[in-house]
Amino acid sequence: xxxxxxxxxxxxxxxxxxxxxxxxxxxxxxxxxxxxxxxxxxxxxxxxxxxxxxxxxxxxxxxxxxxxxxxxxxxxxxxxxxxxxxxxxxxxxxxxxxxxxxxxxxxxxxxxxxxxxxxxxxxxxxxxxxxxxxxxxxxxxxxxxxxxxxxxxxxxxxxxxxxxxxxxxxxxxxxxxxxxxxxxxxxxxxxxxxxxxxxxxxxxxxxxxxxxxxxxxxxxxxxxxxxxxxxxx
Numbered sequence: 322x323x324x325x326x327x328x329x330x331x332x333x334x335x336x337x338x339x340x341x342x343x344x345x346x347x348x349x350x351x352x353x354x355x356x357x358x359x360x361x362x363x364x365x366x367x368x369x370x371x372x373x374x375x376x377x378x379x380x381x382x383x384x385x386x387x388x389x390x391x392x393x394x395x396x397x398x399x400x401x402x403x404x405x406x407x408x409x410x411x412x413x414x415x416x417x418x419x420x421x422x423x424x425x426x427x428x429x430x431x432x433x434x435x436x437x438x439x440x441x442x443x444x445x446x447x448x449x450x451x452x453x454x455x456x457x458x459x460x461x462x463x464x465x466x467x468x469x470x471x472x473x474x475x476x477x478x479x480x481x482x483x484x485x486x487x488x489x490x491x492x493x494x495x496x497x498x499x500x501x502x503x504x505x506x507x508x509x510x511x512x513x514x515x516x517x518x519x520x521x522x523x524x525x526x527x528x529x530x531x532x533x534x535x536x537x538x539x540x541x542x543x544x545x546x547x548x549x550x551x552x553x554x
């Protein structure tokens with residue numbers, strides 16, 4: 322009987338060691354790996370962006386709207402800096418959120434599990450950041466670098482900056498909301514230039530989703546975004 326109790330005791334001890342070891346790996350080990358991946362991708366991406374030559378197209382506002390009655394603030398001709406979607410899993414830009422200490426984190430194309438282990442991912446099928454519509458970015462909150470760990474601390478007006486080959490665009494936070502994982506309507510397209518950030522909620526749980534909506538307020542495509550918004554409003 323005593324032997325069985327000892328065996329059970331050791332089994333519980335080693336089971337606890339395994340569980341806590343696994344949790345420590347999930348929280349800290351994946352952070353270390355993510356740091357190596359981010360550092361390697363960051364240097365290469367910075368070089369690519371520095372050498373990029375974004376393609377710009379002049380758009381006649383009256384022709385685009387089908388009317389010479391232009392909305393206030395929209396010039397006769399606006400420039401549109403377009404860019405092709407990157408390949409799945411490829412790094413394509415940087416995101417910075419000064420209020421929560423997020424600086425030049427590499428963005429990847431795709432929101433599958435493998436891609437999100439490398440960094441925040443852009444949802445394919447939504448516009449790229451810097452373009453008209455609703456660009457959706459998802460990221461981890463408690464593992465793999467936890468880029469969106471403090472996303473809940475953002476308030477209205479907080480700045481989010483995204484740099485891609487099209488240039489550097491600035492967004493201002495407009496709303497935070499907690500929704501259910503099935504509320505896929507948060508990714509729907511919308512007039513204007515929007516950035517939607519999604520992550521798990523609460524921390525250390527995937528029971529809900531925390532959503533941050535931010536509106537474009539500066540960048541090389543801002544005039545084109547306003548023109549696009551006027552057309553579809």
